[in-house]
Amino acid sequence: MKRLNSEQIRTIALVVLIIIEIGLLVWLNSNTDRGIS
Amino acid sequence: MKISHRQINNFLTIVVIVGALYIAVAPYWPNITWLFRDKTSSAPYAGELRSTTIKSGTVEPLPKDNRIVIPTAQINLPILEGSGIWVIDSGGSWRKDLNTTSPKDIGNTVIIAHRFSYQNPSGGFYHLDKVKVGDKLAIYWQGEELLYTVAETKTVPESATEIENETTERTLTLYTCTPVITAENRLVVIAKPVETGANP
Numbered sequence: 001m002k003r004l005n006s007e008q009i010r011t012i013a014l015v016v017l018i019i020i021e022i023g024l025l026v027w028l029n030s031n032t033d034r035g036i037s
Numbered sequence: 038m039k040i041s042h043r044q045i046n047n048f049l050t051i052v053v054i055v056g057a058l059y060i061a062v063a064p065y066w067p068n069i070t071w072l073f074r075d076k077t078s079s080a081p082y083a084g085e086l087r088s089t090t091i092k093s094g095t096v097e098p099l100p101k102d103n104r105i106v107i108p109t110a111q112i113n114l115p116i117l118e119g120s121g122i123w124v125i126d127s128g129g130s131w132r133k134d135l136n137t138t139s140p141k142d143i144g145n146t147v148i149i150a151h152r153f154s155y156q157n158p159s160g161g162f163y164h165l166d167k168v169k170v171g172d173k174l175a176i177y178w179q180g181e182e183l184l185y186t187v188a189e190t191k192t193v194p195e196s197a198t199e200i201e202n203e204t205t206e207r208t209l210t211l212y213t214c215t216p217v218i219t220a221e222n223r224l225v226v227i228a229k230p231v232e233t234g235a236n237p
Contacts, residue, residue, distance in 0.1 A: 007042040007043060007046060008042070010046050011045060014049035014050060015049065017053045018052060018053060021056040021057060021060065025060060025155055028060065028218060029155045031218065031219050031220060
């Protein structure tokens, strides 16, 4: 099996971080004023 | 031109940093800009409210549309009407007209605006927490200025629907969410009308 080099590992980590940030943004937004009624 | 793996990673790093900064700073950004705002300007419209605040800047005639103006919190928003909070998704405040009265009538007029969302960090009532008991505010309704004095400010849980209950005298109830990044509680401002001619 081909081993990933350091740049490829960094890319994967950054993409995971971006996905986590988007999820956090969506979750935080759902907790804000959208629920006002 | 060939883009290297390192260049892609550098770009992704910038995206991660900018995203994290936005998530962390956006809820407090309106408070940061508040520090640098000119807070000496008074109500922009000629009328009783203006005479109770500092006279400076340009005087405009009373607005034709329905508006709420609170000089101490620098709030000047159109009052929209409709069947749901969605009417203010692009800005303004919403008068709950389904079970609350018109500002001119006896009863409880309830006006709501957003505090914060990531699409619109500076919601209409973001600075409602800066309103204090005794402050003057005005509702411009159908071309007329209705002046109020803040009688009470309080924080209640979101389940406290009694803030919308009908009252036996003219009352104005404003509310929004608090603390800023949650809809956990409601920040409520209750104001009573000032009779014309009784203003200082």
